[in-house]
Amino acid sequence: MTLEQYQLHPQHDYYLTHHGAKDTVTGSCHELRINDINLLIDCGLFQGKDSQPLNIEFDIDHIDALLITHAHIDHIGRLPWLLAAGFDKPIYCTQATAELIPLMLDDGLKLQLGLNQKQREKVLAHLKTLIVPLEYNQLKNIKGRQVPSSWSLGKEHEHTRDFLSFCFKPAGHILGSAYIEITLPNDEIIVFSGDLGPRNTPLLPDPISPKRADYLVIESTYGNKTHDDVATRSKRLEVIVEKSLLDGGVILIPAFSVGRTQELLFDIERLIEHSIETESTDDDYWQQLPIILDSPLAIEVTEQYMKFHELWNKEAQDGLSVGRKRHPMAFEQFVMVESHKDHMRLVNRLTSTNEPAIVVAASGMCNGGRIMNYLKALLPDKRTDVILAGYQAQGTLGRDLQNEYSYVEIDGDKVEVNAHIHSMSGYSAHADRDDLLEFIEGIESDIKQIHLIHGEPETKAEFTDVLVKKVNAEVIV
Secondary structure, eight states: OOOOEEESOTTSOEEEEEEESSSSSSOOEEEEEETTEEEEEOOOOOOGGGOOOSSOOSOOTTOOEEEOOOOOHHHHTTHHHHHHTTOOSOEEEEHHHHHHHHHHHHHHHHHHHOOOHHHHHHHHHHHHHHEEEEOTTOOEEEEOOOOOGGGOOOGGGOOOOOEEEEEEEEOSSSTTOEEEEEEOTTSOEEEEOOSOOOSSOSSSOOOOOOSOOSEEEEEOTBTTOOOOOHHHHHHHHHHHHHHHHHHTOEEEEEOOTTTHHHHHHHHHHHHHHHHHHTTOTTHHHHHHOOEEEOOHHHHHHHHHHHHTGGGSOHHHHHHHHTTOOOSTTOSTTEEEOOSHHHHHHHHHHHHHHOOOEEEEESOTTSSSSTHHHHHHHHTTOTTOEEEEOSOOOTTSHHHHHHTTOSEEEETTEEEEOOSEEEEOGGGOSSOBHHHHHHHHHTOOSOOSEEEEESSOHHHHHHHHHHHHHHOOSEEEO
């Protein structure tokens, strides 16, 4: 991997190096060197066409701490290999992220490496000793290394250790997600956006721009697109469901276990409630329609969403406070599938009967997980609907479906695609172009540099063209 160092300040030893997600939307990992302090920001897995051998290809001996923005695998997936390489420094993250990291990695260690429960527990137990949870907005100082007394540099070379401070701010992407404000020794501020969420989502509050950012390192996943708004996405979902009810088919929703699944279930619950309140003619259909969550990880994550409900936005919290229990598992026809045996039984049943049902299962890009069995069985049936509710990386089955391929390959078999494929950008957990612009333009201070990361080259180029017209800052791609 070719690494490039960017010197942030011409008169200071401040450098930014990317170990992932420089020209891709996966593998997030960035190194910030501030004089003698070295931080890693995220340590994520490469996915899709960007997949690489699972190891750490850069030196970590000098790293003082790791800061995690959120618990998606493309931001934490290389953590086990970081530990295997000998990393033993503090890992800072928000409290909700600290709860989600072991859940996410346990799933990956089982599926990717085939580790048994005892082996996984050993890895995760070591990881937990390094994790330091912080509240949002809680300042934390990190000091540079002390010069050994044996150096005897003389009074004229007395060394005062550098220190910097940082804090996590809500990013609105998934539960516990954060952007990071880091105050440098010269009092300048560098902000790492992590992944920013869109505005006006029904579960999490909108991200609020920092007051100051001299240097902004920001994702650009959808820097060239705009999403459907919440009302539009809900209406589109309702139309697809009602058409499917008439056709008698299954609706498959590949979804990430963290964030996307909970948003989808929240909207489905509201549509069911709406059918009751309006006494719709489709009321009986909605009330009888099974809503199936076939993902043990998503079930555990949804429980964490309930545990940390104080992080929800006001609308979602109000739903709880008035006793409506509006949360992602608050309807009678909700079915959770945990065992593999029950999963296969359900796949076979839906294949033979094609009875109406909504199935939400991982993975969101259709590159593994239980959704694969459903797709292999049901893609040939023209009554099937598939809703792609998030970003589909190049090289994934989800991207092939999005590109309307007539056939796809699953487990080495050629599978005909007769199902209806729907892409719904409104369910993306990422900010779109307008959301990103609002976040940037909401920064009150002048920005010296904007570093675009976590985006495909064409997207970053288009977003750069927009930024240079709207923001007085150097844009680095």
